[in-house]
Amino acid sequence: MGDVTARLERLAERLRVVAGAENVITDPAELRTYECDGLTYHRATPGVVVLPDGAEQIAEIVRACTAEKVPYIARGSGTGLSGGALPRTDGVLIVTSRMRRILEIDIEDERAVVEPGVINLDVSKAVRPGGYYYAPDPSSQQICSIGGNVAENSGGAHCLKYGFTVNHVLACEIVTPSGEIVDISEAPGYDLLGAFVGSEGTLGIATKVTVRLTRLPEAVETLLAAFTSIESAGEAVSAIIGAGVVPAAIEMMDALAIEAAEAAVHCEYPEGAGAVLVVELDGPSIEVEHQFAQVKELCGQAFEIRVAADDAERALIWRGRKSAFAAVGRISPDYIVQDGVIPRTALPEVLARIDEMSGDSGVRVANVFHAGDGNLHPLVLFDDAVPGAGERAEEVSGKILDLCIEHGGSITGEHGVGVDKAKHMPRMFTEEDLDTMQMVRCAFDPDGLCNPGKIYPTPRLCGEVPGRRTKVHPLVESGKADLF
Amino acid sequence: MGDVTARLERLAERLRVVAGAENVITDPAELRTYECDGLTYHRATPGVVVLPDGAEQIAEIVRACTAEKVPYIARGSGTGLSGGALPRTDGVLIVTSRMRRILEIDIEDERAVVEPGVINLDVSKAVRPGGYYYAPDPSSQQICSIGGNVAENSGGAHCLKYGFTVNHVLACEIVTPSGEIVDISEAPGYDLLGAFVGSEGTLGIATKVTVRLTRLPEAVETLLAAFTSIESAGEAVSAIIGAGVVPAAIEMMDALAIEAAEAAVHCEYPEGAGAVLVVELDGPSIEVEHQFAQVKELCGQAFEIRVAADDAERALIWRGRKSAFAAVGRISPDYIVQDGVIPRTALPEVLARIDEMSGDSGVRVANVFHAGDGNLHPLVLFDDAVPGAGERAEEVSGKILDLCIEHGGSITGEHGVGVDKAKHMPRMFTEEDLDTMQMVRCAFDPDGLCNPGKIYPTPRLCGEVPGRRTKVHPLVESGKADLF
Numbered sequence: 001m002g003d004v005t006a007r008l009e010r011l012a013e014r015l016r017v018v019a020g021a022e023n024v025i026t027d028p029a030e031l032r033t034y035e036c037d038g039l040t041y042h043r044a045t046p047g048v049v050v051l052p053d054g055a056e057q058i059a060e061i062v063r064a065c066t067a068e069k070v071p072y073i074a075r076g077s078g079t080g081l082s083g084g085a086l087p088r089t090d091g092v093l094i095v096t097s098r099m100r101r102i103l104e105i106d107i108e109d110e111r112a113v114v115e116p117g118v119i120n121l122d123v124s125k126a127v128r129p130g131g132y133y134y135a136p137d138p139s140s141q142q143i144c145s146i147g148g149n150v151a152e153n154s155g156g157a158h159c160l161k162y163g164f165t166v167n168h169v170l171a172c173e174i175v176t177p178s179g180e181i182v183d184i185s186e187a188p189g190y191d192l193l194g195a196f197v198g199s200e201g202t203l204g205i206a207t208k209v210t211v212r213l214t215r216l217p218e219a220v221e222t223l224l225a226a227f228t229s230i231e232s233a234g235e236a237v238s239a240i241i242g243a244g245v246v247p248a249a250i251e252m253m254d255a256l257a258i259e260a261a262e263a264a265v266h267c268e269y270p271e272g273a274g275a276v277l278v279v280e281l282d283g284p285s286i287e288v289e290h291q292f293a294q295v296k297e298l299c300g301q302a303f304e305i306r307v308a309a310d311d312a313e314r315a316l317i318w319r320g321r322k323s324a325f326a327a328v329g330r331i332s333p334d335y336i337v338q339d340g341v342i343p344r345t346a347l348p349e350v351l352a353r354i355d356e357m358s359g360d361s362g363v364r365v366a367n368v369f370h371a372g373d374g375n376l377h378p379l380v381l382f383d384d385a386v387p388g389a390g391e392r393a394e395e396v397s398g399k400i401l402d403l404c405i406e407h408g409g410s411i412t413g414e415h416g417v418g419v420d421k422a423k424h425m426p427r428m429f430t431e432e433d434l435d436t437m438q439m440v441r442c443a444f445d446p447d448g449l450c451n452p453g454k455i456y457p458t459p460r461l462c463g464e465v466p467g468r469r470t471k472v473h474p475l476v477e478s479g480k481a482d483l484f
Numbered sequence: 485m486g487d488v489t490a491r492l493e494r495l496a497e498r499l500r501v502v503a504g505a506e507n508v509i510t511d512p513a514e515l516r517t518y519e520c521d522g523l524t525y526h527r528a529t530p531g532v533v534v535l536p537d538g539a540e541q542i543a544e545i546v547r548a549c550t551a552e553k554v555p556y557i558a559r560g561s562g563t564g565l566s567g568g569a570l571p572r573t574d575g576v577l578i579v580t581s582r583m584r585r586i587l588e589i590d591i592e593d594e595r596a597v598v599e600p601g602v603i604n605l606d607v608s609k610a611v612r613p614g615g616y617y618y619a620p621d622p623s624s625q626q627i628c629s630i631g632g633n634v635a636e637n638s639g640g641a642h643c644l645k646y647g648f649t650v651n652h653v654l655a656c657e658i659v660t661p662s663g664e665i666v667d668i669s670e671a672p673g674y675d676l677l678g679a680f681v682g683s684e685g686t687l688g689i690a691t692k693v694t695v696r697l698t699r700l701p702e703a704v705e706t707l708l709a710a711f712t713s714i715e716s717a718g719e720a721v722s723a724i725i726g727a728g729v730v731p732a733a734i735e736m737m738d739a740l741a742i743e744a745a746e747a748a749v750h751c752e753y754p755e756g757a758g759a760v761l762v763v764e765l766d767g768p769s770i771e772v773e774h775q776f777a778q779v780k781e782l783c784g785q786a787f788e789i790r791v792a793a794d795d796a797e798r799a800l801i802w803r804g805r806k807s808a809f810a811a812v813g814r815i816s817p818d819y820i821v822q823d824g825v826i827p828r829t830a831l832p833e834v835l836a837r838i839d840e841m842s843g844d845s846g847v848r849v850a851n852v853f854h855a856g857d858g859n860l861h862p863l864v865l866f867d868d869a870v871p872g873a874g875e876r877a878e879e880v881s882g883k884i885l886d887l888c889i890e891h892g893g894s895i896t897g898e899h900g901v902g903v904d905k906a907k908h909m910p911r912m913f914t915e916e917d918l919d920t921m922q923m924v925r926c927a928f929d930p931d932g933l934c935n936p937g938k939i940y941p942t943p944r945l946c947g948e949v950p951g952r953r954t955k956v957h958p959l960v961e962s963g964k965a966d967l968f
Contacts, residue, residue, distance in 0.1 A: 109829060153675075166678070176920060180916045181916070182914075182916045182917050183914070183917050184917070184920070189913065189939055189940075190921045190925070191650070191678045191679055191681070194677065194679055203674075218728070284728075284771055284775065286770055286774045287771035287774075290770045343593050344593075410671055416672070428672065429671075430667070432665070433667055436664070436666045436668070436928075437673045437674045439928065440924055441674070443923040444920075455672075455674075456673075
């Protein structure tokens with residue numbers, strides 16, 4: 001430990017030269033501000049925090065960390081929900097909040113170049129006068145940063161139609177773990193952008209992001225449909241997608257989630273609803289008008305349908321949905337936000353099973369989710385003051401993931417793996433699959449210093465050459481051939 | 485050479501055991517069939533050809549090649565235009581044409597699982613009864629294979645609206661250069677799919693491809709608009725895109741390309757056209773109807789507009805465009821197909837410059853291109869019987885790429901880098917950028933046996949650790965700090 005302390009002290013000295021003394025934090029009280037991201041039940045006070053102002057400084061910081069063999073972790077706004085930006089006490093936390101310049105807006109070619117600390121919503125605000133916006137809209141878009149969005153490949157309610165961050169990033173300037181400043185893009189050669197976006201900060205640090213701008217739609221229509229049961233709401237979702245309509249968003253909330261939202265933001269959703277759907281269509285007026293009529297018809301089982309007459313009413317409808325996570329705090333002292341994916345067609349079955357599990361265990365589960373693409377966000381409620389409650393909630397939360405995997409789904413839809421779900425990776429991937437991913441990690445980061453401990457359950461010793469296990473051809477095994 | 489011959493002979497023996505003697509070709513005359521792909525001016529007779537029937541056999545072949553240190557190259561239908569499947573005389577060519585089973589069609593979840601040798605158009609044919617098709621449509625779609633499409637990230641006329649192969653592949657089973665069978669997908673962890681699709685066969689061999697199925701549009705409308713000049717056609721393209729219409733396709737052909745198509749397939753395009761546009765819209769009827777009226781209006785400068793009344797007329801309009809490359813053979817004994825990208829907004833300027841270059845050099849250039857996304861396919865005509873003509877054509881073709889790069893575009897839009905354009909890579913990328921890509925290549929293929937010589941101008945010796953060059957911080961350089 002003394003060795004670690006000495007190395008961190010030497011490193012802090014260097015970082016003061018690189019980034020300026022005022023941008024290096026070593027005071028224990030100040031460091032504690034950074035002890036977790038949105039996954040609050042994992043905490044670690046970082047060894048040193050540094051706030052660089054550009055790619056050159058980050059490259060220098062990375063090289064300094066490498067020289068001292070000190071791990072480093074990048075952090076944007078710290079809103080991630082899987083602990084991707086969880087610091088290390090023996091490491092450096094590189095915070096990008098000073099890098100929030102919008103460097104270029106090119107409306108004609110529909111792109112903008114921004115620094116990683118730029119807030120998601122600020123991109124849309126900046127390009128709105130030109131008739132554009134930035135499409136990916138995580139619920140945290142008012143505070144989350146583009147760099148964090150890139151690391152986590154963030155989604156949002158409108159990703160059903162518009163895709164995730166990876167579909168809206170055209171190029172990145174990154175600092176690699178070797179301390180090089182490199183441009184990656186959807187250009188000839190390997191498209192490293194696809195692997196980098198969503199690599200949760202383990203392949204380097206984005207220092208400049210070129211994002212695709214999306215034209216503001218000519219028309220937007222939003223409705224709230226209230227159903228007596230979650231089954232009938234689910235049937236409406238299937239009917240809408242089955243009819244070939246691709247809404248900008250279809251969001252579902254169950255009774256408990258509605259209750260929470262109501263308590264928190266008074267969104268005035270219809271009373272007595274077993275489930276509500278928020279359906280939004282956007283696009284050319286004539287198409288939206290036509291399809292919106294279709295959607296209303298397909299929601300025929302709803303006992304009430306409200307159509308937003310203007311932007312204010314639209315905002316009111318969305319307020320309930322967008323505040324749902326935070327709102328749950330009103331009805332439960334503690335909760336776990338789960339994030340899993342199932343094929344959309346398995347929705348009714350999985351929801352019924354969750355309901356059953358909740359009944360059996362006595363653990364309340366509020367369901368809020370992107371119904372269109374089968375991305376569930378069950379909120380598992382508990383009271384940490386009750387002995388064993390946290391464990392029971394964890395268990396139910398884990399069983400929900402089991403359900404997702406059983407149904408051919410995924411352990412995460414948009415919150416990432418981070419530290420939270422690394423242990424579940426072997427349930428989705430073979431050892432060979434994981435080795436192949438880690439091969440890339442080792443290529444980028446042979447010293448294992450770039451956000452270690454995230455994504456993969458077993459860090460690979462990068463000296464080992466993976467995939468060299470001896471395999472025997474079936475013909476050889478059966479004695480029919482002598483191959484080698 | 486004697487050593488190579490011996491190794492190839494030993495290897496052929498093994499491959500006969502693995503894949504069956506009838507599926508291993510060593511006869512020189514038969515081998516010559518495989519000496520090139522669609523880039524016909526690079527040729528090499530493969531050392532051995534093997535036609536495996538599945539992933540296990542391919543894994544075995546790759547391991548056998550690795551044991552003998554013999555390079556190997558995968559090939560689908562061999563329609564690629566950049567020499568990505570160019571064989572090596574000292575290597576093995578792994579041909580996937582026996583692997584053409586459609587393994588699974590899942591209409592409900594909108595996906596199909598196919599073997600790499602399946603012909604692109606056969607996927608659409610198989611799912612059409614369910615109301616679906618496979619969207620990426622390279623001109624060669626009647627013969628090209630899905631495996632080749634994955635390797636080259638193939639595009640096509642309709643990629644403007646629907647995206648490239650990478651946007652339609654959901655998962656791949658691949659054999660890595662270490663001989664492992666691995667699944668990669670858009671799942672948690674690294675999205676290696678993005679890097680693999682378009683890696684031109686250098687990161688492994690796809691053995692199973694899960695593709696996204698696209699719902700057949702409710703309505704399709706196609707028009708042919710004839711303009712007196714290429715400038716006025718270009719203005720119409722800008723006006724259409726500027727109006728926020730996203731056509732399924734906007735294709736442009738200039739006078740020389742029209743002349744060639746006319747000579748070959750009698751497509752009866754309007755006489756005297758300086759340029760034609762083929763514009764296709766698809767989607768919900770009501771949207772298509774409305775936007776089609778808009779497009780007709782925006783093509784107001786055309787001296788003739790023909791609307792396809794039915795599928796037969798639509799096919800006639802497309803016949804001219806789709807046969808344009810081959811048709812050029814009717815008006816010129818030899819030609820080079822160039823493939824470059826420019827920002828759409830630079831179209832008029834670049835086309836004028838090409839015209840100028842053609843005039844100055846006396847080398848005829850026929851322009852056929854995906855106007856909507858700035859992907860140019862100039863056909864540079866020459867007669868190889870005329871001394872120096874080939875060189876002059878090469879020069880003009882190279883200068884067209886210069887123009888693309890000057891305008892912030894790319895050296896390839898959809899034909900890939902292959903052997904053809906490897907030398908141009910350093911013009912788009914820094915040494916650090918290329919090193920970072922090759923880091924991934926070395927991680928996958930430390931022995932450098934998987935399709936070597938493609939994409940990168942300088943093969944990296946995989947022992948070298950890239951990116952460890954000493955960099956000096958500006959403050960140190962200026963004497964203001966003593967950093968290390």
